[in-house]
Amino acid sequence: MSFKILxxxxxxxxxxxxxxxDETEKFxxxxxxxxxxxxxxxxxxxxxQFRKDIILSELKNAGFxxxxxxxxxxxxxxxxxxxxxxxxxxxxxxxxLNNPPLGEHASNLGGLIANxxxxxxxxxxKAYIADPVVVDxxxxxxxLTGHPDxxxxxxxHALNQKAIARTYAKEIGKKYEDINLIIAHLGGGVSVGAHxxxxxxxxxxxxxxxxxxxxxxSGSLPTGQLVKLCFSGKKTExxxxxxxxxxxxxxxYLGTNxxxxxxxxxxxxxxxKLVQDxxxxxxxxxxxxxxxxxxxxxxxxxxxxxxxxxPFLVDYVKxxxxxxAPIKVYAGEDEMRALAMNGLMVLRxxxxxxxxx
Ligand SMILES: Nc1ncnc2c1ncn2[C@@H]1O[C@H](COP(=O)(O)OP(=O)(O)O)[C@@H](O)[C@H]1O
Ligand SMILES: CCCC(=O)OP(=O)(O)O
Numbered sequence: 342m343s344f345k346i347l348x349x350x351x352x353x354x355x356x357x358x359x360x361x362x363d364e365t366e367k368f369x370x371x372x373x374x375x376x377x378x379x380x381x382x383x384x385x386x387x388x389x390q391f392r393k394d395i396i397l398s399e400l401k402n403a404g405f406x407x408x409x410x411x412x413x414x415x416x417x418x419x420x421x422x423x424x425x426x427x428x429x430x431x432x433x434x435x436x437x438l439n440n441p442p443l444g445e446h447a448s449n450l451g452g453l454i455a456n457x458x459x460x461x462x463x464x465x466x467k468a469y470i471a472d473p474v475v476v477d478x479x480x481x482x483x484x485l486t487g488h489p490d491x492x493x494x495x496x497x498h499a500l501n502q503k504a505i506a507r508t509y510a511k512e513i514g515k516k517y518e519d520i521n522l523i524i525a526h527l528g529g530g531v532s533v534g535a536h537x538x539x540x541x542x543x544x545x546x547x548x549x550x551x552x553x554x555x556x557x558x559s560g561s562l563p564t565g566q567l568v569k570l571c572f573s574g575k576k577t578e579x580x581x582x583x584x585x586x587x588x589x590x591x592x593x594y595l596g597t598n599x600x601x602x603x604x605x606x607x608x609x610x611x612x613x614k615l616v617q618d619x620x621x622x623x624x625x626x627x628x629x630x631x632x633x634x635x636x637x638x639x640x641x642x643x644x645x646x647x648x649x650x651x652p653f654l655v656d657y658v659k660x661x662x663x664x665x666a667p668i669k670v671y672a673g674e675d676e677m678r679a680l681a682m683n684g685l686m687v688l689r690x691x692x693x694x695x696x697x698x
Contacts, residue, residue: 348680353529361681414684415451417470419443422477430468471683472500497532504679527648531555533627553623559589625661639666
């Protein structure tokens with residue numbers, strides 16, 4: 342018997358959907374959302390209907406009968422920190438996706454839309470999330486900041502980083518659990534993780550914490566200047582939050598969340614080139630930090646995400662950190678297959694869905 346799985350991946354700058362029949366990809370679509378389109382919504386939760394309608398209409402246009410789907414796997418979500426794995430969408434998960442304890446991100450909609458579509462089928466089809474952005478394997482020493490009122494948290498592209506890590510391990514004939522890797526995911530957000538024998542022992546908080554700036558996020562900012570702005574009376578709390586996430590990074594410097602547009606314009610405009618170089622420079626620096634975390638024992642540096650298509654950024658980073666370990670580029674991401682394969686393994690009984698509490 343074959344199984345059909347629908348994978349739903351809402352990102353900050355896109356909604357990606359795919360249908361797999363067993364291991365075979367039958368359909369994939371990347372629907373891009375411009376900064377203006379996203380700015381029309383007050384928050385992520387209010388994008389639910391917009392993104393769900395797009396998904397259903399794309400599937401209809403492609404001629405798929407969603408009643409034939411056996412499982413729906415959505416990207417999740419800023420729920421409580423949890424271990425890597427597949428989680429069936431239950432009441433506790435729905436509650437936390439609707440009231441996310443760690444804040445807003447488009448991936449909160451993955452589990453919610455998956456659940457909504459599964460319920461509407463009325464045939465027992467189940468919804469899941471897999472390796473959500475809150476997978477937490479940080480080593481204790483990495484959790485401290487510099488003040489006990491603040492804690493470093495693990496919010497990153499866990500799904501794609503783990504999928505790409507396993508792909509690379511397979512390619513070099515080793516197990517993910519037997520090697521050390523540094524993986525930089527370069528998407529709407531940027532995360533750089535230190536993978537120590539299958540566990541991400543340190544990673545920047547790609548959402549609103551620290552690390553390199555990204556198409557729509559500011560990354561680490563000088564704290565003194567930030568505090569001054571917060572108390573200047575010039576900005577509301579919501580406006581400051583938007584500066585950190587949504588309207589930071591490329592959006593703030595250049596008015597676009599499209600790194601491809603920046604890549605093209607940077608060829609002629611020095612302003613665009615400087616910002617592109619700065620983003621590349623910060624990624625290189627973050628990789629250097631993670632090399633120290635792994636005490637120099639690094640089997641590979643992997644660059645992935647949409648911006649890994651950019652040859653200028655890739656060359657810049659290679660020049661900075663090529664001395665550490667071999668660098669391999671996996672432009673784009675493997676999230677759709679990773680979501681679908683997690684669903685398939687559950688349907689086949691090869692993997693048990695974990696219970697979110
Ligand atoms: N061929 C390309 N060259 C340069 N940048 C690209 C290319 N394709 C996509 N990107 C950029 O990658 C970013 C989106 O990456 P992606 O991993 O899809 O992010 P997300 O899932 O967060 O929406 C966008 O800024 C987009 O412009
Ligand atoms: C929330 C961490 C993961 C992330 O930044 O995803 P996007 O790049 O899709 O926004």
